[in-house]
Amino acid sequence: MKAIGVLSSRFFRQVLQRHLVFLSEPPRFFSSIADARKALDESVDLIFLERHLEDGSGFDFARTVRRDPGMASVPILLVATEIDQALSATSLEAGITEIFSKYELERMASYVRAFMNSADVALRLSGVALVVEDSLPVLRFIREALEPTGLRVETCTTGEEGRDRLAEHDFEIVLVDVLLGGQMTGLSLVRHVRQNAGGRNARVPILAMSGMEDAARRIELLRHGADDFLAKPMLAEELIARVRNMVRIRRLLQETEAQRDHLRRLAMTDQLTGLYNRHYLTEAADRCISEAREKGLSAHLLVIDIDHFKHINDTHGHSLGDSVLAETAARIREVTGANDIVARTGGEEFVVLRVGAGVAGGLALAEAVRTQVERSRPAGLSVTVSIGVAEVVGETKQPSSFESMFKTADTALYQAKRFGRNRVVSLRD
Numbered sequence: 001m002k003a004i005g006v007l008s009s010r011f012f013r014q015v016l017q018r019h020l021v022f023l024s025e026p027p028r029f030f031s032s033i034a035d036a037r038k039a040l041d042e043s044v045d046l047i048f049l050e051r052h053l054e055d056g057s058g059f060d061f062a063r064t065v066r067r068d069p070g071m072a073s074v075p076i077l078l079v080a081t082e083i084d085q086a087l088s089a090t091s092l093e094a095g096i097t098e099i100f101s102k103y104e105l106e107r108m109a110s111y112v113r114a115f116m117n118s119a120d121v122a123l124r125l126s127g128v129a130l131v132v133e134d135s136l137p138v139l140r141f142i143r144e145a146l147e148p149t150g151l152r153v154e155t156c157t158t159g160e161e162g163r164d165r166l167a168e169h170d171f172e173i174v175l176v177d178v179l180l181g182g183q184m185t186g187l188s189l190v191r192h193v194r195q196n197a198g199g200r201n202a203r204v205p206i207l208a209m210s211g212m213e214d215a216a217r218r219i220e221l222l223r224h225g226a227d228d229f230l231a232k233p234m235l236a237e238e239l240i241a242r243v244r245n246m247v248r249i250r251r252l253l254q255e256t257e258a259q260r261d262h263l264r265r266l267a268m269t270d271q272l273t274g275l276y277n278r279h280y281l282t283e284a285a286d287r288c289i290s291e292a293r294e295k296g297l298s299a300h301l302l303v304i305d306i307d308h309f310k311h312i313n314d315t316h317g318h319s320l321g322d323s324v325l326a327e328t329a330a331r332i333r334e335v336t337g338a339n340d341i342v343a344r345t346g347g348e349e350f351v352v353l354r355v356g357a358g359v360a361g362g363l364a365l366a367e368a369v370r371t372q373v374e375r376s377r378p379a380g381l382s383v384t385v386s387i388g389v390a391e392v393v394g395e396t397k398q399p400s401s402f403e404s405m406f407k408t409a410d411t412a413l414y415q416a417k418r419f420g421r422n423r424v425v426s427l428r429d
């Protein structure tokens with residue numbers, strides 16, 4: 001961050017510097033407009049200014065800065081002893097960004113910190129921008145404006161070409177001209193992208209551009225899914241600022257969605273085993289069972305309970321008990337399929353719901369779980385499970401629910417425990 005201070009008082013320079021110690025490079029100071037002008041030959045990100053300078057007024061210097069199109073958006077911060085209406089009006093007219101009293105330099109430091117943060121974010125642009133525009137000079141102008149931000153710019157001259165590129169690659173942002181060379185207009189390209197919901201780039205930010213002062217067309221574009229509109233001829237600074245804002249908003253949205261998905265996964269998952277929890281099971285199972293009924297498919301619900309788990313805990317400790325739970329869950333996962341719902345519903349109890357298996361499908365699955373656990377010796381221990389199965393046969397179309405299937409499977413489990421454990425009992429729901 002390159003800052004300059006155009007200030008006449010040596011004492012005030014020191015005061016200012018003390019408030020700006022967080023800058024990576026200290027500001028370069030000048031007391032005359034003539035010297036400060038020379039400094040503008042190199043790039044400058046921020047200017048501190050006083051009203052009265054050795055060889056003229058600070059306002060004149062601000063006007064000089066603003067006449068340079070490359071410096072149109074550089075913040076100019078005026079520090080003044082007294083702020084009144086006349087000073088504010090002249091400052092505004094001269095292009096000064098903000099006025100701070102010499103007695104509240106902490107407020108100015110906060111402004112500078114916020115500006116640095118936003119400049120940091122701006123620096124991090126990456127990815128590819130697609131520009132669909134049939135004028136080669138405009139394409140060149142956009143490329144030259146955007147590439148220094150870190151975006152790579154891909155260009156094409158017709159809507160058809162744009163549509164094909166959008167189907168093949170992910171873009172950070174799309175800039176589209178309203179009138180294009182081929183059959184497709186900018187509007188039809190915008191509609192194509194937005195109508196293809198769920199498709200690649202369906203939610204990419206779109207900035208429409210046109211030289212026509214046609215409000216109806218602008219509204220139409222925005223209605224069909226363009227996010228912003230820029231009139232030609234464009235200012236490079238405005239183009240960059242809008243693109244940065246759009247990309248930043250999209251990233252915020254993506255981050256929020258990722259956090260939401262993560263929280264959703266956490267809310268439906270059992271932390272110890274990674275299986276679904278009871279909350280998710282009760283929500284999803286009723287939906288699956290009623291779908292099975294409507295389609296005339298069978299459904300099997302298995303309630304799996306580790307035998308004498310209290311004894312395992314008491315003998316080997318709670319931590320080893322946890323390992324037994326996690327490994328038993330992994331063994332159950334090995335013999336179940338991607339369409340089965342597998343959950344841990346309580347301490348040492350697991351549930352599997354399978355839809356669409358044959359008549360003996362539930363029993364076979366339960367046997368597979370039982371033998372897999374027994375054979376694998378979770379955590380190096382001799383562990384067995386008892387399993388109760390509730391079966392709903394497809395063709396009968398009898399009404400059933402998760403609650404009633406769970407009750408039936410629980411009754412079957414109770415019988416399996418009573419008959420000596422390490423076995424499967426199946427009952428019709």
Ligand SMILES: Nc1nc2c(ncn2[C@@H]2O[C@H](COP(=O)(O)OP(=O)(O)OP(=O)(O)O)[C@@H](O)[C@H]2O)c(=O)[nH]1
Pocket residue numbers: 272305306307308309310311313317318319320321322325346347348417
């Ligand atoms: N390590 C561990 N133990 C748990 C967890 N949740 C519950 N338990 C323990 O699991 C044990 C369950 O014991 P019981 O319900 O008496 O059943 P059991 O000893 O398996 O006997 P049967 O089911 O009749 O074969 C209790 O000792 C609970 O403290 C857990 O997350 N980790």
